[in-house]
Amino acid sequence: MKKNILFFAIAAGIIGSVNVFANPDQDESINKGREHFKIFCSNCHGVNADGRGPLVETLKITPADLTALKQTGDACVAERVLKAVAGKHDVAAGQKKNMPNFSHNLESITIYEITQYLKSIQK
Numbered sequence: 001m002k003k004n005i006l007f008f009a010i011a012a013g014i015i016g017s018v019n020v021f022a023n024p025d026q027d028e029s030i031n032k033g034r035e036h037f038k039i040f041c042s043n044c045h046g047v048n049a050d051g052r053g054p055l056v057e058t059l060k061i062t063p064a065d066l067t068a069l070k071q072t073g074d075a076c077v078a079e080r081v082l083k084a085v086a087g088k089h090d091v092a093a094g095q096k097k098n099m100p101n102f103s104h105n106l107e108s109i110t111i112y113e114i115t116q117y118l119k120s121i122q123k
């Protein structure tokens with residue numbers, strides 16, 4: 001049952017992705033990134049990216065607070081986001097990654113816009 005909920009959440013997010021057009025304007029990228037984030041990431045990470053999404057209780061590992069990426073770890077924010085989206089982020093030794101790999105499901109521009117949004121909300 002938990003798996004079904006998770007699958008539905010992710011599938012709904014993927015189907016909901018419509019706007020993938022590039023826009024050179026920075027604010028526009030951030031705004032689009034916020035919308036993509038709500039669709040693909042907020043179920044786990046929360047609408048405000050603070051790690052408190054509605055699916056948290058169904059996960060074995062608490063999703064990261066994505067407003068604090070700048071304060072934790074050595075890598076820059078963009079690198080952390082790109083790695084996580086591609087399933088290449090670090091997790092504790094022996095721990096299975098809880099976050100789905102999005103690299104085959106999201107356009108590069110969508111990942112770029114999400115990254116711009118997350119960079120803009122660092123504490």
Ligand code: HEC
Nearest residue numbers: 040041044061062063064080081084089097098099100102
């Ligand atoms: C199914 C729940 C889920 C979804 C959906 C999800 N994440 Fe995550 N995310 C996690 C969990 C859990 C972690 C903690 C590490 C782990 O277990 O994989 C995490 C960790 C992260 C990290 C931190 C990696 C690090 O370096 O510490 C970033 C960045 C991140 N997610 C970004 C995203 C973005 C961007 C999206 C949307 C495209 C997204 N996540 C969607 C559950 C999720």
